[in-house]
Amino acid sequence: MRELEEFRRVARDPYTYAESLKKETGRPIIGSFCSYAPEEIVVAAGAVPFRIFGTRENITRADAHLQAYACSLARGSLEEALAGKLKFLDGTIFPHTCDTIQRLSDIWRLNAGIPLHWDVVLPVKLNTESARDYLAGVISKFRRDMETGLGVEIGEDALIEAVALFNRIRGNLNTLYEMRRKSPGLIDAGDLHAVVKSSMVMDRRDLAAKLEALVEALRRTEPRDVDGLHRLFLAGGVCSHPEIYSLLEESGGVTVWDDLCTGTRYFEGLIAESGDPVAAIADRYAIRAACPAKHASLVSRGDHLIRAVRESRARGVIFLFLKFCDPHAFDYPYLKSSLDEAGVPSMVLEVEEQLPPEGQLRTRLETFVSLL
Amino acid sequence: MTAVNTITPSAADERKIQSVKRMKEIMTAYYIDAKTAAENNKKVAWITSGGPVEPLIAMDVIPVYPENHGAMIGAAKMGIDLCERSEQMGYARDLCSYARADIACATVDGGPIGGLPRPDFLVCCNNICGTVLKWYEVQARYFNVPLFIFDTPFIHTEFSIEAQKYVRRQFEEFFVFLEEQCGRRFDGDRFEETARLSYEALHLWQDILDTTTKRPSPMTAFDAFTHLALIVTLRGTRTAVDYYTQLREEMLGRVARGVAMVPREEHRLLWDNLPIWYRMRWLSETFASHNASLVADTYTSAWSGMGDHFDDKDLVGALASSYANIYINISIDRMFESLKKKIQKYEIDGLVMHSNRSCKPYSFGQYDLQRRVMDELGVPALVIEADMVDERAFSEAQVDTRIEAFVETLRQKRVS
Ligand code: SF4
Ligand code: SF4
Numbered sequence: 001m002r003e004l005e006e007f008r009r010v011a012r013d014p015y016t017y018a019e020s021l022k023k024e025t026g027r028p029i030i031g032s033f034c035s036y037a038p039e040e041i042v043v044a045a046g047a048v049p050f051r052i053f054g055t056r057e058n059i060t061r062a063d064a065h066l067q068a069y070a071c072s073l074a075r076g077s078l079e080e081a082l083a084g085k086l087k088f089l090d091g092t093i094f095p096h097t098c099d100t101i102q103r104l105s106d107i108w109r110l111n112a113g114i115p116l117h118w119d120v121v122l123p124v125k126l127n128t129e130s131a132r133d134y135l136a137g138v139i140s141k142f143r144r145d146m147e148t149g150l151g152v153e154i155g156e157d158a159l160i161e162a163v164a165l166f167n168r169i170r171g172n173l174n175t176l177y178e179m180r181r182k183s184p185g186l187i188d189a190g191d192l193h194a195v196v197k198s199s200m201v202m203d204r205r206d207l208a209a210k211l212e213a214l215v216e217a218l219r220r221t222e223p224r225d226v227d228g229l230h231r232l233f234l235a236g237g238v239c240s241h242p243e244i245y246s247l248l249e250e251s252g253g254v255t256v257w258d259d260l261c262t263g264t265r266y267f268e269g270l271i272a273e274s275g276d277p278v279a280a281i282a283d284r285y286a287i288r289a290a291c292p293a294k295h296a297s298l299v300s301r302g303d304h305l306i307r308a309v310r311e312s313r314a315r316g317v318i319f320l321f322l323k324f325c326d327p328h329a330f331d332y333p334y335l336k337s338s339l340d341e342a343g344v345p346s347m348v349l350e351v352e353e354q355l356p357p358e359g360q361l362r363t364r365l366e367t368f369v370s371l372l
Numbered sequence: 373m374t375a376v377n378t379i380t381p382s383a384a385d386e387r388k389i390q391s392v393k394r395m396k397e398i399m400t401a402y403y404i405d406a407k408t409a410a411e412n413n414k415k416v417a418w419i420t421s422g423g424p425v426e427p428l429i430a431m432d433v434i435p436v437y438p439e440n441h442g443a444m445i446g447a448a449k450m451g452i453d454l455c456e457r458s459e460q461m462g463y464a465r466d467l468c469s470y471a472r473a474d475i476a477c478a479t480v481d482g483g484p485i486g487g488l489p490r491p492d493f494l495v496c497c498n499n500i501c502g503t504v505l506k507w508y509e510v511q512a513r514y515f516n517v518p519l520f521i522f523d524t525p526f527i528h529t530e531f532s533i534e535a536q537k538y539v540r541r542q543f544e545e546f547f548v549f550l551e552e553q554c555g556r557r558f559d560g561d562r563f564e565e566t567a568r569l570s571y572e573a574l575h576l577w578q579d580i581l582d583t584t585t586k587r588p589s590p591m592t593a594f595d596a597f598t599h600l601a602l603i604v605t606l607r608g609t610r611t612a613v614d615y616y617t618q619l620r621e622e623m624l625g626r627v628a629r630g631v632a633m634v635p636r637e638e639h640r641l642l643w644d645n646l647p648i649w650y651r652m653r654w655l656s657e658t659f660a661s662h663n664a665s666l667v668a669d670t671y672t673s674a675w676s677g678m679g680d681h682f683d684d685k686d687l688v689g690a691l692a693s694s695y696a697n698i699y700i701n702i703s704i705d706r707m708f709e710s711l712k713k714k715i716q717k718y719e720i721d722g723l724v725m726h727s728n729r730s731c732k733p734y735s736f737g738q739y740d741l742q743r744r745v746m747d748e749l750g751v752p753a754l755v756i757e758a759d760m761v762d763e764r765a766f767s768e769a770q771v772d773t774r775i776e777a778f779v780e781t782l783r784q785k786r787v788s
Contacts, residue, residue, distance in 0.1 A: 065739050069466060069729050094528075099502045102526055103736035106704040109528075110740060119528040121535065124498050124505055125521045130541040134525075137534035293502055295521060298512055324466045326732065330506030333462035334513065350464075 001221070003214040004191055011194035011242075014201045018050055019088045021203055028090035028150060031114070033077070033104075035266045035291065036095035036122055040281055041143050043204050044154045044162040050089065051200035052077045053240050053262075056353050065107050071324040072353045073238055074104045081112040091116025091149060093142075096124075097293040098327050116149045118142060125295040126286040136282040143278065159277045165204055170267040172211035173199060176218070177257065177264065181312050184231070184254045185223035189245035196262060229254040230372045233314035235305060235335070236321050237328050238262045241355050244320075251365035253372075257312035259305055260320070265289055292327035301331055302338035309344055315372045317346040318365075345372060386631055389595055391619045398611060399601055406434050407489045415492040415554060418511065420504045421604050422674070422698050423497035424522055424546065424691060426570050429608040430563035431550050435495075436488050438507075440604050442470030445477065446649030446761035448484040455762045457482075469730045469761035471507040478514060493517050493553050495546075499524040499701040501733045520549045524696040528703045531696060539692040567687040570608040574679035576616035577603050581676055583623040584667040585718055588632030589640070590623050593666035594656040595633065597647040600672045607675075638663035639782045640719055642711070644670045644741075645726035645734050646760040651768070658772065662779040668718040670711070674699040677710075704737035708744050715751055722782050723753035724775075730759050752785065754778040 010017045018029050028047040032039070039049040054076025061082035062075045080086055092114050094105035109117045120142050123131040147154055173196065180186050195214065199207055232253040238261045245255060258264055269288035272280040289304050290296040309317060317339055321328045332348065339346045347368045355361055409416045417428055421439040428435045445451055446469075455469055457476035465472075473483070481487030494517060496508035505521065512519035522542055525535040547558040580599070583590050599619060606612040641659070643666045648655060659666060678694035699710065714720065723745050725738045742753040756774055759765035 066736055067727055067729075067739070070732070070736060096526055097502075099733040100736060102502070103704070103733060105528060106737055107740055109703075110705065119526075121525040121528065121532070123525065123538070124502065124523045128545065130538055130545060131523065134534055134538035137538075138532075141532060141534055292506070295505060295509065298509055298519065323464075326467055326503055327506060329464040329467055330471075330503075330510065332464070334510065336462060 001217060003210070003217040004187075004194070006210060007195045007198045007214075008191065010198035010202055014050070014053075014198070015085060015088070017198075017201060018048070021048060022088050025203075029088050030091050030093060030116075031086060031089045032093040032095070033101055034095055034097055035261055036097060036120070036285060036294075037093045038120065038139050038142055038281055039204075040159065040162045040166050040271070040277070041139070041146055041154065042093070043165065044158040045146050045150055045152050046158075047090070047150060048203055049093075049200070051197075052080070052086070052092075053197070053238070054353075055080050056240065059353065065111060066104070069324050070100055070104075071322045072351075073322055073325075074100045076353060078104065078107065078112070081108065081114065086112070086114065089114045091118065093118045093120060095120045096122045097291060098325070100324075100326070118145055118149065122285075122294075124293070126290060127296055132282065132286055135285060136279050139282050140278050156277070160273070163271045163277050163280065164273060165208055167270045167273065168208045169199060169204060169211060170270060172208070172215055173267040175215050176211070179215070179218055181256050183223045184229070184256050185226040186218055186221060189248070189255045190242045193239065193242045193245065193262070196266065200262075200266065226254050228252070230316065230369050231256045231312065231314045232369075233309050233312055233317045234258040234260055234263070234320055235317055236260055236319050237325055238322065239320055241351060244349075244355065244361075247358070247362060248318075248365060248369075251362060252369040253316075253365065255318075256314055257308055259289065259308055261291065264308070265291060292331045302335055305335055306338055306342050306344075309339070309342075315345070316368065317344055318368070319346060319348040321348065321350050323350050323352045383635070387633055387635075389591065389599075389619075389622065391615070391622050392598065394615065394618065395599060395602060398606070398615060402605060403485055406436050407485075409434050409489055416489050417493050417495050417553075418488070418491040418508075419495040420497050420500060420508070422500045422695065422700075423495050424543070424695055426566045426608045426691065427543070427546055427550055427558070427563055428495070430559050430566045431554050431556075433492075433550070433554065434489075435605070436491065437605055438474040438488065438511075439470050440601060441477070441483065441485075441488055442473050442761055443647075443649050444485065445473045445483045447652065449650045449763065450483055451650060451761035452763050454482060455764075465762075466729070468501070468503045468507070469759055471503055471510075473761055475507065475510055475514075478511065491515055491517055494519045495522060496520070497522040497524060497695060499695050499698045501700070501731070503732075518549075518553065520546060522546060522695075524698075524701060526701055526703075527697065527706065531693075535696065536692065539696050540688060543688050543692065564687055566608040567691060568684070569610060569613055571679055571682045571690075573603060573607045573612040573616055574676055575682075576613065576620055578673075578676035578679055580616060580620050580623055581668065581673055583620075583627055586627045587640075587719075588630065588634070588637040589665050589667040590626035590631055590633060592633045592656065592659075593643045593669035593672070594647070594652055596669060596672040597652065600675070603672075603675045632665075634660045634663065634665035636663045637665045638786075639721045639779065640665055640667045642666070642668050642670070642714055642718065642720045642723045643726070644711075644723060644738065645728045646671055646731060648726060648758045648766065649760055650763050651758075651766060654768070658775055662775065664722075664779055664782075666724070668714055668720065670699060670707075670714070673714070700734055704740055707737070708741055711741065711745060712749060715745070715749055720751060721786075722778065723751055724778070725753060725755045726760075727755050727757050728760055729757070729765050730761065752778065752781050
């Protein structure tokens with residue numbers, strides 16, 4: 001499908017895309033680490049938010065700064081920066097999440113050689129009045145800091161426009177996910193992954209149009225027959241291993257929904273388009289599905305997972321974790337037992353830079369799927 | 373290979389810190405109180421080591437510290453068993469071993485004191501790490517009790533106005549939470565009294581740590597690790613103030629008499645990160661055998677550093693700054709400034725960094741700090757790999773070799 005080509009290309013090589021975008025438009029490119037980076041403000045400032053995904057190559061340079069017991073996202077991203085591959089970045093945003101990102105921010109600021117640096121020190125809890133006020137305060141502060149850093153003024157109109165743009169983007173991503181949940185043969189999981197990944201990288205106006213075109217094209221598409229495959233749900237952190245989707249299919253399963261940083265947690269929840277845009281941006285963070293490094297309530301993550309799994313009519317859940325990722329590892333026993341109680345089978349895959357050897361992985365997936 | 377063999381019994385006796393006995397009595401009484409709290413109609417709150425404990429004490433709630441308990445588990449060498457148990461429960465081996473040991477311990481009432489008393493509620497302050505948030509969530513679900521989260525935004529380049537306001541406001545919320553839990557009005561006067569006592573103990577603790585600026589040093593970081601128990605568990609009480617007054621007297625007496633903890637103190641070292649609880653004695657003897665004295669550390673002074681923010685006219689504001697600015701809640705550049713001051717103050721010859729698999733926020737950044745200490749201050753720095761409670765991450769042979777090579781470097785530097 002023609003509408004997918006650009007997404008595939010960007011996802012395969014986001015750096016080249018960003019470099020040429022910068023050359024063509026002269027707009028600053030701003031790196032970020034997670035779904036809590038207020039991208040709306042970046043866009044309103046005339047810059048392009050660029051999600052950093054780490055590397056899959058051997059890590060050598062980062063060894064001088066980070067112990068081997070840091071997650072591969074932190075180590076891999078630092079490796080890319082130290083290797084000079086992120087030279088196109090004008091700055092980086094570090095939203096406060098886990099202990100690893102917290103320290104990576106310092107190490108990055110002092111070593112990565114990227115001119116601008118913003119720490120967005122979010123609250124860790126999202127469910128009290130003072131935390132929400134603080135959250136809104138932090139986002140206003142980020143807006144001011146970004147103005148100073150980039151030497152621009154972020155007007156109210158630009159911000160309102162950016163909010164509307166992100167609602168369009170997130171709405172379309174959500175539509176895509178829903179279409180696929182209904183009919184998983186409509187688009188390959190690997191392609192959908194490429195769409196989400198490039199959504200975190202591309203010029204957002206261009207992206208919004210392309211997403212709409214893709215949704216339209218898919219409406220006219222006849223889905224491939226996947227009736228024989230078991231419906232599966234992916235839960236966890238970042239997925240930088242799209243090959244897992246084809247492996248899954250070969251093992252008899254097909255993913256129909258997820259709760260991933262590189263999935264629904266990026267686009268779930270719209271921003272209110274009335275009232276103060278900064279407060280509205282903050283509100284979305286407070287109500288959307290929480291990442292495990294944030295506290296919304298003692299049970300919100302389990303409840304959310306069960307609800308999403310039910311809605312997706314998935315037969316089983318695959319947890320996908322990066323090794324050494326504390327927040328996810330702490331939640332795992334709780335989430336697993338929530339699923340057990342709900343009668344949903346699950347398995348866990350722990351990955352480092354590389355997936356486990358293919359043969360071994362295939363056997364595990366096949367065994368899991370065959371038991372569903 | 374240890375120096376201990378070569379010393380006469382009387383000299384060894386003189387080196388012993390007399391107050392230890394008193395401290396053990398206090399800690400035993402404290403744990404008995406905590407374990408019998410329910411019978412005495414007292415509430416028990418579990419709280420993180422860097423958490424704002426003063427309001428609890430003011431409300432007669434007994435604070436219990438899972439981290440202190442974790443240290444006891446480590447020192448009793450019961451860590452592996454409990455850690456393995458937590459792994460069977462599904463917790464990854466890469467998580468903090470205090471958390472793993474505690475989570476497992478709660479289900480079996482294991483460990484050196486048969487488990488901690490059941491909490492009525494939990495208080496989690498994330499000024500030490502994000503791990504405690506997840507850990508306390510687990511325990512709040514397990515015990516089905518309320519959790520109060522005291523959120524202290526991390527200080528990278530600034531303690532922003534927004535953050536200051538936020539931390540302050542949470543004190544008010546904390547008071548209200550306590551009123552709900554205890555079913556009575558918050559006692560503001562007692563709170564102020566507690567806060568003053570807390571600062572008094574913190575200042576005394578600083579004085580005690582400062583006695584090691586003298587040569588030879590009357591105690592080492594290993595002693596500080598042991599005596600830290602009270603500043604963690606009982607700050608805010610008269611007991612802690614009295615105890616540290618006594619300990620300070622003893623240390624000043626030792627300074628006056630020239631009693632050295634390491635008999636032939638040659639190299640003065642600074643320790644970074646948590647202790648390796650299950651190898652305290654071995655490490656202490658190993659360093660002593662090389663005439664190396666660990667005269668200071670970044671860990672126990674994390675508490676005394678809180679004393680710097682004292683303001684008698686605004687105790688809530690003072691506590692807000694104290695808790696937010698704690699050593700491990702600041703960026704590595706700020707940590708470097710603090711290391712630099714310590715290196716000058718205690719006349720440090722070398723830095724020993726414990727790269728602690730359990731504690732990511734304390735350990736990540738150490739390589740950068742190590743480089744800066746060596747390049748900018750010309751002080752040799754060593755990194756040893758271990759874990760504070762989980763012995764499986766410790767290789768005695770490797771650590772021994774590293775320490776030996778490090779001391780050799782120090783020796784050569786001294787000669788040249
Ligand atoms: S949340 Fe997990 S994967 Fe993400 S940076 Fe932190 S440790 Fe790494
Ligand atoms: S050892 Fe480190 S990670 Fe564990 S509770 Fe303490 S500060 Fe947190």
